[in-house]
Amino acid sequence: MIGREEKNQRPRSYFTSYFTLVKHMAGISPTTRQIFNPLPQLQNCSINVSVTCSPQRSTVHLPAIKYTMDNQIREAAELVRARQLQAANLICFLVAFVALRRLLNRSRANLPTNDEILQRRYVREEMLHDLSNSGKCRELIRMSGKAFMTLCSILKRDRGLRATQRMSVEEQVATFLHIVGNDLRNRFTSWLYRRSGSTISRCLHRVLRAIISLEGRYIQQPKGDIVPKEIQEKKRFYPFFKDCIGAIDGTHVRVKVPNKDAPRYRGRKGYPTTNVLAACTFDLKFTYVLTGWECTASDSRIIKNALTRDDKLIIPTGRYCLVDAGLPHTTTLMAPYRGVRYHLKEYSTRAPENAKELFNLRHASLRNAIERAFGVLKKRFPIIRSTAEPFYSCETQSGIF
Structure with missing residues (x-):
C-alpha cells in the first residue's frame, strides 16, 4: 500500500522538499509538534502541582511550584522561538541559494565560447585595417586614414587616452567617429563592433571628453592683427570690411530633454532643440562655439552671455x-540695414537699387561664410543634423557639437 501510494503521488520539486524541511525544523509537522509544543509540559506542571498540593502531603510549597512553572513555560517559549528563527534563517538561505544558482546558470549560458571570442576579435581587426588602408575611410568616419592615425596619436600622447584591457585606442576613436559620422544607435554600433552596449557607451563618453579637451588648441579666436585674405583680395569687400574678422550666427540642434523641461526647448520646429551660437572666419574655420541654450532664448540674450561669460567671445578693439x-548693431557687431532687402535670393532677379541695398548685398555675401560652415559641418556629421530624437542626453549632444 505504501509503495502504491508513493507511486500514485505526483513528483515533488526541490522547493517542496525545502519547505518540508523548514516545517520540520519549525516544529509544525505532526511528528515534531509534540516535541516543541509547550502544552504537555504545562500539563506536567499542573500534575506536579496537584500532587504537591494533595491532602496526603503535609507541606505545600506554592512559591516554589510557581517558580518552576514559570521557568518551564519560559524555556518552552524560548525553544519554540529559537526553532522559528532557525526556520526563517533557513528560508532566507534557500531563497538566496536558488536565486544565485539561477544567476550563475544564466551567466554561464551567455558566456561566449573561445571560437566566438576569436571571431569577434577577427572582425574588429579586419574593420580597423580597412579603415586605415582603404578609400572608404572618409565615408565611414569622415576623415582620411592618415588623419585618423594622427588623431589617435594626439589623443594618446597629449590627452591621456589609454587602451583598455580589451579595446585599443584606435578602436575607441573609430567607434566614436563611426557614431557621430553616421548617426548610429548604440544597439547597432554594439553589433557592428561585437561589443556590449555599456562598452560602446563608455567608449563614446571617454573619447568625447578627450576630444573636447583639445578645444583650446584647435579652436582659437582671431587676434585681428591682419586682414583676412578673403576680404583683401576682393575689391567689393576691401577696404569697406577691412576691420571685419568673422561672422556670427546660430543654429538649432535637436536634443532629448525630460518632459518637465520640454516646453523651454520646444520652438517653431515642434520638437526640443538647443540654440548653438558659433563664430567662424571666412575660410570656414570655427573660432568660438557656445552650446546649451534652449531654443526659446532670444538671440540677443545669448550673444550678451557670450560676450560676458568666463570663456567669452573675444572681439579685439577696433574690430567687429x-x-x-x-542681433543688435554695436561697435563690435555689425548688423545689416533693417527693412531693406538682405538675403542673396532676393537679389537673384533684381540688382541693388541704392547704397543700403548694395551694402546689404555685400554684407550677406560675406556673412554667408557662417551658414556654409554650418552646412558643411552638418553634412559631414549627421548626428547634429538629424531631426529624429537623439539617443543621447542634452549634455552629451551639446558636447558632440
Missing part, C-alpha cells in the same frame, strides 16, 4: 563681426 538682423 558680421551678424544678421536678429
Whole structure:
C-alpha cells in the first residue's frame, strides 16, 4: 500500500522538499509538534502541582511550584522561538541559494565560447585595417586614414587616452567617429563592433571628453592683427570690411530633454532643440562655439552671455563681426540695414537699387561664410543634423557639437 501510494503521488520539486524541511525544523509537522509544543509540559506542571498540593502531603510549597512553572513555560517559549528563527534563517538561505544558482546558470549560458571570442576579435581587426588602408575611410568616419592615425596619436600622447584591457585606442576613436559620422544607435554600433552596449557607451563618453579637451588648441579666436585674405583680395569687400574678422550666427540642434523641461526647448520646429551660437572666419574655420541654450532664448540674450561669460567671445578693439538682423548693431557687431532687402535670393532677379541695398548685398555675401560652415559641418556629421530624437542626453549632444 505504501509503495502504491508513493507511486500514485505526483513528483515533488526541490522547493517542496525545502519547505518540508523548514516545517520540520519549525516544529509544525505532526511528528515534531509534540516535541516543541509547550502544552504537555504545562500539563506536567499542573500534575506536579496537584500532587504537591494533595491532602496526603503535609507541606505545600506554592512559591516554589510557581517558580518552576514559570521557568518551564519560559524555556518552552524560548525553544519554540529559537526553532522559528532557525526556520526563517533557513528560508532566507534557500531563497538566496536558488536565486544565485539561477544567476550563475544564466551567466554561464551567455558566456561566449573561445571560437566566438576569436571571431569577434577577427572582425574588429579586419574593420580597423580597412579603415586605415582603404578609400572608404572618409565615408565611414569622415576623415582620411592618415588623419585618423594622427588623431589617435594626439589623443594618446597629449590627452591621456589609454587602451583598455580589451579595446585599443584606435578602436575607441573609430567607434566614436563611426557614431557621430553616421548617426548610429548604440544597439547597432554594439553589433557592428561585437561589443556590449555599456562598452560602446563608455567608449563614446571617454573619447568625447578627450576630444573636447583639445578645444583650446584647435579652436582659437582671431587676434585681428591682419586682414583676412578673403576680404583683401576682393575689391567689393576691401577696404569697406577691412576691420571685419568673422561672422556670427546660430543654429538649432535637436536634443532629448525630460518632459518637465520640454516646453523651454520646444520652438517653431515642434520638437526640443538647443540654440548653438558659433563664430567662424571666412575660410570656414570655427573660432568660438557656445552650446546649451534652449531654443526659446532670444538671440540677443545669448550673444550678451557670450560676450560676458568666463570663456567669452573675444572681439579685439577696433574690430567687429558680421551678424544678421536678429542681433543688435554695436561697435563690435555689425548688423545689416533693417527693412531693406538682405538675403542673396532676393537679389537673384533684381540688382541693388541704392547704397543700403548694395551694402546689404555685400554684407550677406560675406556673412554667408557662417551658414556654409554650418552646412558643411552638418553634412559631414549627421548626428547634429538629424531631426529624429537623439539617443543621447542634452549634455552629451551639446558636447558632440
